[in-house]
Amino acid sequence: MSAPPAAMLELEGVSAAYGRKIRALKGVSLEAREGEAVALIGNNGAGKTTLMKVVSGLLAPEAGRVRFRGRDLAGLAPDRVVGLGLCLVPEGRRVFPRLSVLENLQMGAYARPRGADAARDLDRVLAMFPILGRRRSQPGGTLSGGEQQMLALGRALMAAPQLLMLDEPSLGLAPVVVDQIFETLELIKRGGVSILLVEQNARRALKFASRAYVLETGTIVAQGEARALLDDPAVRQAYLGL
């Protein structure tokens, strides 16, 4: 028996709130291990996006700890978190609409020292998404929804992340495009990048991930092997509509 892979991201009793009244996370603990794909599912307003914001440094938690590869992330600005190799593809894609596709991708490598590595990663991203290469000088805002998601994903990969967080990558996309996105995520996972995936499309997420957490009004209510959750009657009823 080999030792289990080391934890890459650990959350311990994380609470977060918007203002005084709206408490979006109440003592959430979870972890993602090296090379693992973890899914976080839950309804609208469960706190999924808030959790992503806390981990990426956009929102300071009220209580609890976030550790990435053993390092406490408390007080780190988002750009520093990216520099450590933890990268978020935000909900709604948020490409830079007037920057060209190529400039969007270059922005992703901003936190890294310039050099051959970034050039190699650019080639890799363009090979992964040939459409981005064909549209390299087009403004990001003129791409279709699916292409923008690819661009957002490519931009995040340019930061050479060790853990990639994705917030609702399938949102508003045609099923065939969703297939394509998940195929790409599979490739990224096989390349050794850990993935934390937030999705409303629970079936998709559970099929992709090896482990999963279910978040309900700010609390983890179920967790385990993704396959087991897929068969769990409660989860099936609440999130899969069966």
Place this chain on the structure above:
Amino acid sequence: MKRAWPWAALLLALAFPFFVQGTSFAYLARVGGIVGLFMLLGLGLNFTLGCVGLFDLGYIAFYAIGAYAAAIAQRAGASAPAAIVLAVAAAAAARALLGVTILRLRGDYLAVVTMGFGEITRLSLNNLDAWTNGPKGLQLPPWRPLAFLSADPNVQYDLLIAAAVALACLVSRRLEDSRVGRAWVAIREDETAACLSGIPVRRYELLAFALSGAFAGLAGALFALWEQFVTPESFVFWESVLVVAIVVLGGMGSTAGVLLGAAVLSGVPLVLQATLSPEWINDRYLFFGLILVLVVLFRPQGLLPSARREAELSS
């Protein structure tokens, strides 16, 4: 061919005061100098307003800080060049410091707070008698840097300011096309996405603030040395609005646009003042208003917008 334009414009700016000196158009040398100062101010404000997209209604405060810093330094015995350097540093530091405290604000709130800062600065200058001599203002000893070129101080300062504007353009253009410039555009487009891409947003915003402060400080110092006199009256709210109008109407984020905006908005009223018959002089801002309305109607993106901005407004 495109590259030749800026050089031709600079040559013209440097040559024209010599043609007008001693003629009945000598006032144009003075107009040229004032337009040049507003070009410096416009280029400075363009860093924060045009590049990063932070609205600001108190920018003239830093022009005032530059002017008073130069005046106080020179009166304390510093040489004029040293006073200029000091003024640039003081205005840049003051603006960066203001940036640290107010950059959490956005939009309307930022506009209100910066407007307040502008007024506080003017009122302070008016009341800190021990330093600023209050409303009576400060007198400066004369400094004639280019006496070997012309006996007319207006011509001398015209040339000096033209050189400063050329330097400012060079800095602006270099930054626009640089990594820093692209980061500014990214911040303007989507601040959250920018920081998630690893851009240290706050640091780049502060850089824009400090640079715009430095430009205002340079303009203020040149103004003080030229006039040999500073008073709080020169730094009223209207001047801040004028600089904002220069950047917006010229074309946000575009160096050439800001230069043209400054020439039109600060130059035209001065020329009208000198040429209109006396019964029309008080109506000269009517023409100014007409220009604003025409630009908004026919060139809402600005006179010479940057390519990116044009795309933003046409879509």
